[in-house]
Amino acid sequence: MLGMGRLRAFLSHLLQPEGPKLSVPDPARAGNRPKSCPRLDLSGKVALVTGGSGVLGRVIARTLGTCGADVAVHYFSGRARAEEVRDDLLGLGVRACAVAADVASVDSVAAMREAIARELGPVDVLVTNAVEWNAKKTILDQSIEAFERSHRSCVLQNVIAAKAFVPSMIERHWGRIIGISSEVAMQALPATADYTSGKRGMSGVLRVLAREVGAHEITVNEVAPGWIITDQDREWANQRNPEYEERVPMKRRGFDQDVANAVAFLASDLAAFISGVYLPVCGGNVMPGI
Numbered sequence: 001m002l003g004m005g006r007l008r009a010f011l012s013h014l015l016q017p018e019g020p021k022l023s024v025p026d027p028a029r030a031g032n033r034p035k036s037c038p039r040l041d042l043s044g045k046v047a048l049v050t051g052g053s054g055v056l057g058r059v060i061a062r063t064l065g066t067c068g069a070d071v072a073v074h075y076f077s078g079r080a081r082a083e084e085v086r087d088d089l090l091g092l093g094v095r096a097c098a099v100a101a102d103v104a105s106v107d108s109v110a111a112m113r114e115a116i117a118r119e120l121g122p123v124d125v126l127v128t129n130a131v132e133w134n135a136k137k138t139i140l141d142q143s144i145e146a147f148e149r150s151h152r153s154c155v156l157q158n159v160i161a162a163k164a165f166v167p168s169m170i171e172r173h174w175g176r177i178i179g180i181s182s183e184v185a186m187q188a189l190p191a192t193a194d195y196t197s198g199k200r201g202m203s204g205v206l207r208v209l210a211r212e213v214g215a216h217e218i219t220v221n222e223v224a225p226g227w228i229i230t231d232q233d234r235e236w237a238n239q240r241n242p243e244y245e246e247r248v249p250m251k252r253r254g255f256d257q258d259v260a261n262a263v264a265f266l267a268s269d270l271a272a273f274i275s276g277v278y279l280p281v282c283g284g285n286v287m288p289g290i
């Protein structure tokens, strides 16, 4: 039963001609305006981009640096390419270094962590982007070694990187982990089982990790690009693929910068309460079930 006072309040709430009053600041009154617009600001953070020597990794690294982060650009065999990205960043006034590692080796990743700590400090934002590619083959034709390569770079990379970098994030009660997946993980296309199962395995690791470390203000997410236009495509004048574009709701391929923007957003405080997400950047080509 409502008492008379509460009944009156309830009725007047219903009868307000302009609807119920919400307790949000009135933007028209300067005094109530938020002090600042939310900004995508990564200053004071150290980011590591694995595969920073690769075509997507270099754009992710440059973007995180442009947003204010200090950036470790990882490479495996592409030292010159990683150093070029590092030099670009240094030229922009960003603290940066190039670091080598085999992302599937515990010792090699531990050595990389120490090198980054010496140059820039402990890693706050970890982007697991490196991948070992195989030629596309059906399950019956694909070699076991190719499956192992894919699983090492997609699944084990994330386990090893978590063991290496998360303890320090826990100590500092802040962290961002962003795995680069693919729209292919959702598509189960023929001749992609090595890659699909690698990326699916990576989702398994990262989603469990999101639950295990969330209480420490560490978010764990995936960005899943579609078929992206990169510098390599620009070089090869290979930016169109009508058959693919026809299937994509936005009728085009995405850009490397689109992927990097999603990574920067998830790394920032704007995404402080987003975790466990698989974020497709593919013009609507895959829509994970809800």
Ligand SMILES: NC(=O)c1ccc[n+]([C@@H]2O[C@H](COP(=O)([O-])OP(=O)(O)OC[C@H]3O[C@@H](n4cnc5c(N)ncnc54)[C@H](OP(=O)(O)O)[C@@H]3O)[C@@H](O)[C@H]2O)c1
Pocket: 050, 051, 052, 053, 054, 055, 056, 057, 074, 075, 076, 077, 078, 079, 101, 102, 103, 104, 128, 129, 130, 131, 132, 133, 153, 180, 181, 182, 183, 224, 225, 226, 227, 228, 229, 230
């Ligand atoms: N490009 C696309 O359209 C697209 C679409 C969907 C998803 N993706 C995803 O985006 C990410 C980057 O792809 P990308 O197109 O930029 O490929 P990429 O240019 O071939 O780059 C791959 C990177 O992985 C590194 N790498 C390879 N083997 C390694 C190992 N054993 N240990 C450490 N690093 C190793 C390479 O290092 P070195 O070159 O220094 O040896 C390189 O930096 C991948 O996770 C991929 O699955 C890409």
